Amino acid sequence: MPDHTYDLIVGLETHVQLSTETKLFCGCSTEFGAQPNTQTCPVCIGMPGSLPVMNREALQLALKTAIALNCEIPEFTKWDRKQYYYPDLPKGYQISQYDLPMSQKGWLEIHDPKGRFQPKKVGIIRAHLEEDAGKSLHDEAAGKADSRIDLNRTGTPLLEIVSAPDIRSTEETRAYLTELKLLLTYLGVSDCNMQEGSLRVDANINLHIHTPQGKVPTPIVEIKNLNSFRFIERALAYEAKRQLEVWQQTGRKLGEAGTFKQTRGWDDAQGVTFAQREKEESSDYRYFPDPDLCPVVTTQAEVEQVRAGLAESPRAIRERLEKAHGITPYDSDVIAAQGRPTVDYYEAVAKAAGDGKKAANWVTQEVLRVLNEQSWTLSQFPLTAASLADLVKRVIAGEIEITRAKEVFNDMVANKRSAADSLQALGITKVDLSELEAICKELVAANPKIVADVKGGKQQAVGALVGQAKKRNPNANPNDVRRICLELIEKM
Amino acid sequence: MSLTRADVEKVSLLGRLRLSEAELDKMTEQLARVVGYVEQLREVNTEGVQPMAHALDMHNVFRDDALAASLPRDAALANAPKRDSECYRVPAVLGE
């Protein structure tokens, strides 16, 4: 059967746990990892008679995020009950937002430092607040045994961020999630810890298959609970292949009678997505306004106040670094991706050294290499920006040549000392020209064979002399030695 | 819009109630009468009327993000019909 090209169409629903001390509607702790059912109260257990009261901080964190995602913030928003039965949902409904979310119509710009796609704005349809459910601990071995229910997570504040179906590849998917995660981290609204479920992704995916008759859309599938980047990429790749095959076999199109949005799970062990059992009734959530909670009114003034207090976004930082220090998007991306402390460190080095490009090379190559090797955070890194800048300046001044400079850098790190001290310790000093010329004269005299080769046009033969010169004086600058020797041979 | 037995069956699943055939018949008959009665609201002109979901119009009622005591686990689980020392227990929910 003919091989078809297609466009991959992806929209992402991201559930982000907001980093509040307490739950959305009660005073229980949101801390991860406590013993089961030790962080619950009548409210989050949904006990008869209990009532929710909204956490102010959760709304503030949600507003910060929505504004940073360029969303409109409607003046009026309200709470709705989303009703379905599940043992980890003790009230029989989830308090969420339906027709009037707290934010809508924003965008997030994504880019690829490797240039595999052009920078683009991915639309944000809406971001709304809701409470998390608890956990069902299944006996994976036998489906027969009981499931155990832990309600510690029940009521934790979530921000659900719904992207438009603007994403066109796994690279763009990764870029979107990376940028979103970085933004949330810079804003300080979530720890985004995917292992602990602080950031969970559902992906809506279908294909627009190219045919002679035009593009044919396949039915949309929602893949639930993708909790690592690897899962997401593998699941999308698999699902694209699967949808193409299904279409080739059945010819089924989006919107055809009998086709509805299917929900699938990802089995990473098998490397497949699988249909999740769903009764058609289960989609009737019977949303209605929660009578226990009052609506929320947000004035334009409040929005502006939040906007004014926003931390600088990664995007803004990258642009600033490129403009102010003339570095490449690649470098600005690497630096911004490290988080705010590294950005500040880099800028300090760049300013002090007076050369943003060289500062970027040292930070992105040497500093990050050491941090990785030692698995240090920047705060553990022994060199202040000033002392690194001092080294960089000496290199720029030609006082040290680059290969030795890296020895010096390692010595500074290892012994926590200044460039000056390291240079002294390593006995590195600039050799003056007269001394160099003396060395070169002797070498040329002592190596007629090399001289002949050079005269015979084999310039590179002079390299051997450079090596010998370094043996006599390790501080001999190779470029100077090469230049002087060639001049001497010329004259012969 | 008159309520049918099929509606009642569907609703009994949505509302998680198990009704016998006899109960379904009776429920259909009784609900149909009530639904028939409330239909009279259609004659009311509600053009441009704001829905009233709350008895008082209050807004922006918040609490501070301050920790309050949780229940001791035994107290939390005390009313559970089936439990172990740590968790509530239900028949396996795998595949649900």
Added chain:
Amino acid sequence: MTARSAAELIADLNARKVSSAELTKGYLDQIAKHDGRVKAFLLVDPAAALARAKEIDDRRAAGKPVGKLGGLPVAIKDVICTQGVRTTCASRMLENFVPPYDATVVTKLKSADAVLIGKTNMDEFAMGGSTENSAYFKTTNPWDTSRVPGGSSGGAAACLAAGMAPLSIGTDTGGSIRQPAALCSVTGLKPTYGRVSRYGLVAFASSLDQIGPLGRSAEDCAVLLEVLAGHDPRDSTSANLPVPEYSKTVNQPLAGLKLGLVREYFGAGLDAEIEAAVREAVKVYQSLGATVKEVSMPHSKYGIATYYIIAPSEASSNLARYDGVHYGYRTEEKAMLAELAAEQQKLEAAKDQKKLADLDTPLVRLYRQTRAEGFGPEVKRRIMLGTYTLSAGYYDAYYLKALKVRRLIRGDYDQAFEQVDFVVGPTTPSPAFKIGEKSSDPLAMYLEDLYTVTANLAGIGGISIPCGFTKSGLPIGLQMQCRPFDEERLLRAAAMYQRATDWHTKRPKLG
């Protein structure tokens, strides 16, 4: 002794003319004597009540401070959570539910030094107007034990009429305080929505529910409301307003009182004896200097239809939590799973793929079986009705439409209150009916709430006070409704009437 008003009894307690223990013992004796026939209480713990009374007496004897209620017994409707004390909502579903916390009103009662004398019977989850829907037993009307006491706070009203408590707490979602107060000839106040915290009140319809006092008189209600009312940070819908000293002002008459008689209330369906008694009561007010005018509430006739969409819709959601997982009743699991397996085998044998696909999963069956066994018929009807009115395709036609009519009903009141201080009329269209008389016809039962539901929909306050008896000796109630948070004047108006009449002092002859 049990004939005295709450206000008098508190005075006696503080004057040490009587001890809380003696008083409590007196009411416990009344309960022992009469509750076998009245069946107002679901739970009474004499030992605990007496211990509590003694503790308060000792404190008073030691000259230490004693709260406003000074050791006076108070009965609590069993829909309000009491820490460590079973709270059943008169449902099998909560037969063994022991709340780990106190409702805010219970905390307030305790700190006011009330003696909690017992938990009173009610319609299951407060759904009903006769207390016949209790899963445990039917409460009878002390004035005629072949008749209902009204509901859903039937036990709360009956225990007062039978002298088994001086004060009690009820809840009112569509008339559940005022209607039983009328049928049992006691005084019952449904406060403005938000006046009393709902925290710990097991929800029926959250936007309509309100806790309120029942007593022998408006003065008694004033004493109790003063304790119950106030802002509660644990209830987002509780009003942040100061609480007037109702008990201090209740006996001050109101000059230039303007009463509004609702034209629409006096149409077909209203019992002639009740209409006569209500018009008599209005004459009494005129003799006290009140002016009376007719007001129109054109949308009041849609009250029942509006209420029976909104209340069941909210109830269907509020009662979703009773699923047999975290608390409350659960069906016998083994039997349930065995039956399900048998059904599956039959369908497989019959190769009925359609029915097999529709067959409940074990979890869904656990829910459906548990709820089928745990809820009574009226609760099931309302869950079904509310689930239907919220379901896809019907929301706009029913629920949303009802919310709009609700706004119009509120508008009728706002207009009326521009002209008059209080809206006056009958509390019920008919007196107490025979037990079983209406249980076969839900709609007929619903229509009993005609005059009371609109106050809940509008969120305003209302009171029912005794205003006479039928020839056959059945109590009649006068309802007065007030502007939001105008309870202080409403109670004063009611007290004016009660100083001029003695209907509220009449007691039934108990065999």
